[in-house]
Amino acid sequence: MTWRIPTLSLTLLAAGACYAADSPNLADQYRPVAGKLIDAALADTEGYNRLTWLCYRIGSRLSGSAALEKAIAWSAEQMKAAGLSNVRVIPAKVPHWERGGESGRMIAPLDKPLHMLGLGMSVGTPPGGITADVVAVSSFDELAKLGREKVQGKIVVYNEPYTGYGPTRMYRSSGASRAAALGAVAALVRSATPLAIEIPHTGEMSYDDNQPRIPAAAVSPEDAMMMARLYADGVPVKVHLEMGAHMEPDADSGDVIGEIPGREKPEEVVVIGGHIDSWDVGQGAQDDGASIMACLQALALMNKLGLQPRRTIRVAFWVNEENGGRGADPYRASVGDRLKGHVAAIEMDGGAEAPLGFGAGADQNSLEMLRQIGTLLERVGAGQIAGGGGGADIMPLVRDGVPGLSERTVGTHYFDWHHSEADTLDKVSPEDFRKNVAALAVMGYVLADMPGRLVSGGGGRRGQ
Amino acid sequence: MTWRIPTLSLTLLAAGACYAADSPNLADQYRPVAGKLIDAALADTEGYNRLTWLCYRIGSRLSGSAALEKAIAWSAEQMKAAGLSNVRVIPAKVPHWERGGESGRMIAPLDKPLHMLGLGMSVGTPPGGITADVVAVSSFDELAKLGREKVQGKIVVYNEPYTGYGPTRMYRSSGASRAAALGAVAALVRSATPLAIEIPHTGEMSYDDNQPRIPAAAVSPEDAMMMARLYADGVPVKVHLEMGAHMEPDADSGDVIGEIPGREKPEEVVVIGGHIDSWDVGQGAQDDGASIMACLQALALMNKLGLQPRRTIRVAFWVNEENGGRGADPYRASVGDRLKGHVAAIEMDGGAEAPLGFGAGADQNSLEMLRQIGTLLERVGAGQIAGGGGGADIMPLVRDGVPGLSERTVGTHYFDWHHSEADTLDKVSPEDFRKNVAALAVMGYVLADMPGRLVSGGGGRRGQ
Numbered sequence: 001m002t003w004r005i006p007t008l009s010l011t012l013l014a015a016g017a018c019y020a021a022d023s024p025n026l027a028d029q030y031r032p033v034a035g036k037l038i039d040a041a042l043a044d045t046e047g048y049n050r051l052t053w054l055c056y057r058i059g060s061r062l063s064g065s066a067a068l069e070k071a072i073a074w075s076a077e078q079m080k081a082a083g084l085s086n087v088r089v090i091p092a093k094v095p096h097w098e099r100g101g102e103s104g105r106m107i108a109p110l111d112k113p114l115h116m117l118g119l120g121m122s123v124g125t126p127p128g129g130i131t132a133d134v135v136a137v138s139s140f141d142e143l144a145k146l147g148r149e150k151v152q153g154k155i156v157v158y159n160e161p162y163t164g165y166g167p168t169r170m171y172r173s174s175g176a177s178r179a180a181a182l183g184a185v186a187a188l189v190r191s192a193t194p195l196a197i198e199i200p201h202t203g204e205m206s207y208d209d210n211q212p213r214i215p216a217a218a219v220s221p222e223d224a225m226m227m228a229r230l231y232a233d234g235v236p237v238k239v240h241l242e243m244g245a246h247m248e249p250d251a252d253s254g255d256v257i258g259e260i261p262g263r264e265k266p267e268e269v270v271v272i273g274g275h276i277d278s279w280d281v282g283q284g285a286q287d288d289g290a291s292i293m294a295c296l297q298a299l300a301l302m303n304k305l306g307l308q309p310r311r312t313i314r315v316a317f318w319v320n321e322e323n324g325g326r327g328a329d330p331y332r333a334s335v336g337d338r339l340k341g342h343v344a345a346i347e348m349d350g351g352a353e354a355p356l357g358f359g360a361g362a363d364q365n366s367l368e369m370l371r372q373i374g375t376l377l378e379r380v381g382a383g384q385i386a387g388g389g390g391g392a393d394i395m396p397l398v399r400d401g402v403p404g405l406s407e408r409t410v411g412t413h414y415f416d417w418h419h420s421e422a423d424t425l426d427k428v429s430p431e432d433f434r435k436n437v438a439a440l441a442v443m444g445y446v447l448a449d450m451p452g453r454l455v456s457g458g459g460g461r462r463g464q
Numbered sequence: 465m466t467w468r469i470p471t472l473s474l475t476l477l478a479a480g481a482c483y484a485a486d487s488p489n490l491a492d493q494y495r496p497v498a499g500k501l502i503d504a505a506l507a508d509t510e511g512y513n514r515l516t517w518l519c520y521r522i523g524s525r526l527s528g529s530a531a532l533e534k535a536i537a538w539s540a541e542q543m544k545a546a547g548l549s550n551v552r553v554i555p556a557k558v559p560h561w562e563r564g565g566e567s568g569r570m571i572a573p574l575d576k577p578l579h580m581l582g583l584g585m586s587v588g589t590p591p592g593g594i595t596a597d598v599v600a601v602s603s604f605d606e607l608a609k610l611g612r613e614k615v616q617g618k619i620v621v622y623n624e625p626y627t628g629y630g631p632t633r634m635y636r637s638s639g640a641s642r643a644a645a646l647g648a649v650a651a652l653v654r655s656a657t658p659l660a661i662e663i664p665h666t667g668e669m670s671y672d673d674n675q676p677r678i679p680a681a682a683v684s685p686e687d688a689m690m691m692a693r694l695y696a697d698g699v700p701v702k703v704h705l706e707m708g709a710h711m712e713p714d715a716d717s718g719d720v721i722g723e724i725p726g727r728e729k730p731e732e733v734v735v736i737g738g739h740i741d742s743w744d745v746g747q748g749a750q751d752d753g754a755s756i757m758a759c760l761q762a763l764a765l766m767n768k769l770g771l772q773p774r775r776t777i778r779v780a781f782w783v784n785e786e787n788g789g790r791g792a793d794p795y796r797a798s799v800g801d802r803l804k805g806h807v808a809a810i811e812m813d814g815g816a817e818a819p820l821g822f823g824a825g826a827d828q829n830s831l832e833m834l835r836q837i838g839t840l841l842e843r844v845g846a847g848q849i850a851g852g853g854g855g856a857d858i859m860p861l862v863r864d865g866v867p868g869l870s871e872r873t874v875g876t877h878y879f880d881w882h883h884s885e886a887d888t889l890d891k892v893s894p895e896d897f898r899k900n901v902a903a904l905a906v907m908g909y910v911l912a913d914m915p916g917r918l919v920s921g922g923g924g925r926r927g928q
Contacts, residue, residue, distance in 0.1 A: 056690055057699075059574050067574075110523050110531075115885065197661050198746070198885040222888045226520055235521075282662070421579065421662040424686045 026372040026450055033307060033449075034376040034442045040301045041438035042380075047297030048430045050078055051290055055283035055425035062280040063320045064096025064251040071276055075256045075292070075317050082300035084258030084315070092330040094320040096251040097121050099280055100244020104188075104217065107131070108238035109230065115220035117200035117281065117420075118245045119172060119189065120323040121207075122216045129242035130155070130215065132185050136228035136237075140171075140178055152183030155239050159190050159228035162221070165415055168192045169203065176216035177208035186241055187216040190224035195416040198222050202279050202419045204323045215243045253277075255327045259314035260299055262448065267338065268311040270448040272298065272346040272440060275321030275393055282423035286414060290352035290428045290436070291407075292317045298441035309448035311343060318393040321349070325392055332396035339400055344447045344454055347391030348407040348440065351414040354381055354432045355439045359388025361404045366454040370405075373446045382439035384408070387457075403454035407440060490836040490914055497771065497913075498840040498906045504765045505902035506844075511761030512894045514542055515754055519747040519889035526744040527784045528560025528715040535740055539720045539756070539781050546764035548722030548779070556794040558784040560715040561585050563744055564708020568652075568681065571595070572702035573694065579684035581664035581745065581884075582709045583636060583653065584787040585671075586680045593706035594619070594679065596649050600692040600701075604635075604642055616647030619703050623654050623692035626685070629879055632656045633667065640680035641672035650705055651680040654688035659880040662686050666743050667883045668787045679707045717741075719791045723778035724763055726912065731802065732775040734912040736762065736810040736904060739785030739857055746887035750878060754816035754892045754900070755871075756781045762905035773912035775807060782857040785813070789856055796860035803864055808911045808918055811855030812871040812904065815878040818845055818896045819903045823852030825868045830918040834869075837910045846903035848872070851921075867918035871904060 054071065061068035072089060079087045097120055104114035118124075135150055136157040137143045143156065156179035158171040169192045176187040191201035200218040207213050219227075230237045256276060262268060274291030278284020295315045302313070319327035335342065346358070357377065360370050367385060374383040389404040398404035409432075417423040447454070518535065525532035536553060543551040561584055568578035582588075599614055600621040601607045607620065620643035622635040633656045640651040655665035664682040671677050683691075694701045720740065726732060738755030742748020759779045766777070783791035799806060810822070821841065824834050831849060838847040853868040862868035873896075881887040911918070 052693070056694060057573055059576055109521055112523055195661070196886075196888075196890055197659070197663060197880070198888065199662060222886070222890055225890050226888070229516070230520060416661070422660075422686070424660075424662065424690070426660055426686055426689050 026369055026446060027375040030373070030376060030446045033445065036305055037301060037441040037445060038379055038438040040305055041441055042434050044297060044301065044434055044437060046300065047293055047437055048433050050296070051285070051293040051428065051433065052425060054289045054293060055285050059283050060280050061276065061278050061284060063094040063253060063277050063323060064098070064248060065280065068253060068277055072254060072256055075276060078296060079256065079258030079315065082296060083303040084299060085261055087258035089254035089256050090330050090334045091252065091254045092319050092327050093250045094253045094326050095324040096248040097323055098246055098248055100124060100246060102217070102243040102245065104239060104241045106227070106237065107240050109235050114223050114239065115198050115200050116188065116217045117202045118243050119205040119216045119218055120202055120279065121205055122176070122243065122245045123213045124243040124245040125186070125215050125241055129240055130186050131238065131240045134227050134231060134237040134239055136231040138228065143178060143182065148182045151179065154184055155186045155188060155241070156184045157188045157224055157227045159224040162192065162194050165192055172203050172218065173205055174208070176205055176214050177211040180211040180214045184214060186214050188219045188224070189216065190221055191218045193221065193415050193418065196221035199420050199422060202281060215241065215245065217241065217243065253319045255319050255331050256317040257314055259312050260302055260308055262311040263308045264310045266312050268341045268343050269314050270311060270344045270346070270444055271314045271316050271342060272444045273316030273318060273393065274348045275319065275327065276317035277320050277322055279322055279419050281421045283425055285423050285425045285428050286351035286417055287419065287423055288321070288349050290433055291348035294352055294433060294436045295348060295440055297437045298444055301437070301441055302445060307445060309445055311448040313444050313448040321392050328393045328396050339397070339402065342397055342402045344405060345394035345397045345402050346405045346407065346440070346444060347394045349391055349393070350407070350411060351409055352428050352433050352436045353409040353412055353414060355436045356408045356410055357382050357384030357386065358443060359386045359406045359408055361389030361398060361457050363455045363457045366403060366457065369452065369454065373443060376442050377439050380435040380438045382435065398456070401456050403456045405443070407436065490833055490910060491839045494837070494840060494910045497909065500769055501765060501905040501909060502843055502902040504769055505905055506898050508761060508765065508898055508901060510764065511757055511901055512897050514760070515749070515757040515892060515897065516889060518753050518757060519749050523747050524744050525740065525742050525748060527558040527717060527741050527787060528562070528712060529744065532717060532741055536718060536720055539740060542760060543720065543722030543779065546760060547767040548763060549725055551722035553718035553720050554794050554798045555716065555718045556783050556791050557714045558717045558790050559788040560712040561787055562710055562712055564588060564710060566681070566707040566709065568703060568705045570691070570701065571704050573699050578687050578703065579662050579664050580652065580681045581666045582707050583669040583680045583682055584666055584743065585669055586640070586707065586709045587677045588707040588709040589650070589679050589705055593704055594650050595702065595704045598691050598695060598701040598703055600695040602692070607642060607646065612646045615643065618648055619650045619652060619705070620648045621652045621688055621691045623688040626656065626658050629656055636667050636682065637669055638672070640669055640678050641675040644675040644678045648678060650678050652683045652688070653680065654685055655682045657685065657879050657882065660685035663884050663886060665882060665884040666745060679705065679709065681705065681707065717783045719783050719795050720781040721778055723776050724766055724772055726775040727772045728774045730776050732805045732807050733778050734775060734808045734810070734908055735778045735780050735806060736908045737780035737782060737857065738812045739783065739791065740781035741784050741786055743786055743883050745885045747889060749887050749889045749892050750815035751882055751887055752785070752813050754897055755812035758816055758897060758900045758904055759812060761901045762908055765901070765905055766909060771909060773909055775912040777908050777912040785856050792857045792860050803861070803866065806861055806866040808867050808869060809858040809861045810869045810871065810904070810908060811858045813855055813857070814871070814875060815873055816892050816897050816900045817873040817876055817878060819900045820872045820874055821846050821848030821850065822907060823850045823870045823872055825853035825862060825921050827919045827921045830867060830921065833916065833918065837907060840906050841903050844899040844902045846899065862920070865920050867920045869907070871900065
């Protein structure tokens, strides 16, 4: 997943009728069908088999890659095989960043390889690479204190200790331009991960148009710590960096969608999904392959059980979440004026470890309804309903008033693997995967079938 | 560390006078001096600073490398700086294996890099590399069942799940020759580690002289699992492997020793140490840099405190433990007939996580004495005395009757890092390091000073 701070419309739509607090309890009403869905999910092997194919036969799928287009075509086939209707690809133009060849070495005070991984959207180095001394800082404040005199011509190493993904990722996002503003020639950013095990973690960076564009790469926590310690000890640290990263012309791609049409109100829609693209390392298993396969399987099981909800339930595999976010708007545009029919948007983009429940951007009455549904999920540990509810791919919907939910998990190891070579199939426990399918199936089905509708609480503002 | 199964002499020497069970309790006797040593160790920063230099200024130090010789010269200087006497290098000829350039790719069913690391002492591939289909097994039994018909011309992948270092390392040691016996052209071995995080772990392998020598490399657990799953599903898996590994002529190297001469019986010796060489990845921090720096610091603190034990206490940095074991015999040879004066040999080669105590190859009476000393170490959590006590570098001493001890730690993460790029300074907690120094200082001092001597229990047999 990528985290972005969206610009939000503060206009909230009163989205349909509010569900009265004295209506029959949703948990009582849906307990039998929830039981069937959970039983089916916990016995399911098809979903994990699909995930296995995605990871082992298609692999990583960066925007612009042949593998992504293969994944899109295969996904449409899988939706059809699961009996979904109106399977189609909503066209999207996506940025095409190519990593190219890359390597880094520390050449003083000793010669050793750097465990580096170019940041997504970075420029490359000039031919022959860049060789420069390092300055190391642990914050933007420290960088500012060094000033242009000490930074000019240097490679800036950001050695911000990991205190959570949110606080540390800003060095990845804007570290290059902040360093370039003081004359740096490249930026190396400590990977945003709690686990120091000599693997680097990539992610999206962006450039300030007012600054020179300098190459930026993640380094392992160990390499960042080592360079920072040597620099602090006054030992000159010299690095050689070569990166072939560059942009190719935008590529044709798209969001894959399919649905179970509503039996009474097909024009009303619960959309549920994640993103189909991944970084070009690992297999995009936790981020976000497991999510899209779990969402698809939730619908597949409804079909197998002959469950057709009152409203349409739609699965969406959004494209280009990782480096551009160019899949979210085409989906929003495809909905057009029919947005009022979107009763809820559920995004899953935090991995498929054991599910805890859902974050929701909904008003108090709606949260109470969600808590009633949550009680149905206690059997799989996924009964918690909290605030939040945003997500990069549903943001254009949430911004325009659609109640947004995000599936939440324990997240114990997610950032150990995230955006690295280690995001591979084996990290997804089949048991946890099935619990996620159960949680998504029950939440999606009840939201698509219940008499009332959620009301947005402006969740987009909270859900970044 | 490397584990070897030694051929043992079963002749045990009655090594000096036995300590009578009704003698004054060693704990009471040495409590004041132990308290001083522990206080000093827990306040010490010099030892960890030395380790920092070894890791960050010298780095990995494979036998035959310039870095190893630099480490040896620097270590001798450090011993002198710590006030040790008779600092010298005992010459040893060590094998010189060079990794050369290496890479691996899966080229079918999809194209992806393999996370591989050649095994130490492996031959390389022919120029241009090896391209072949894979057969995957999880045991030697499975390999035998496949037989020559299915193995001939293939690359054998050993996907033995990790159940502990002992049971899994045999695939690394002898997997290549077992595969070659059936006509395989290369062997890829799942890394012997409990942590699947897409890093490979190297280690020593050896060839059966009766079989063709084929290249052997470790792969990450993830790559092994992926290839095994695809193979089990009947999907042809093709791999391309290039390895420049080869042997150079044996190199001149040596064991570094230094000592505090005994104040009453300088001819009697407690030797305490670990190995100075490491693999050519990571920094050899836990394996075994922290150990040798902790042993040195134990003696350095005795000197600082003006503590000169009755007998000589000697620190030894043995060379070439990892790929040849050619440092152990030269030390033994240098002792010659004076072996009877060796009252104990302590090896530390299991990392420097929080210490638990010592394994000892000693008779029951001696174990009781050690338990008395152990009570002095409870303050740093290191009071446990167990059986065992061997170690590759003290094996020639233990085999000839010297009571052997091995320092033991909790070992929580040791095999996450062992023999991989991730064995770096940051893995050694300064606090745990200091506790190890305390444990070594107290055990070493008391053994060198106490009136009686330990008697070997044939610990070599138990201590592999």
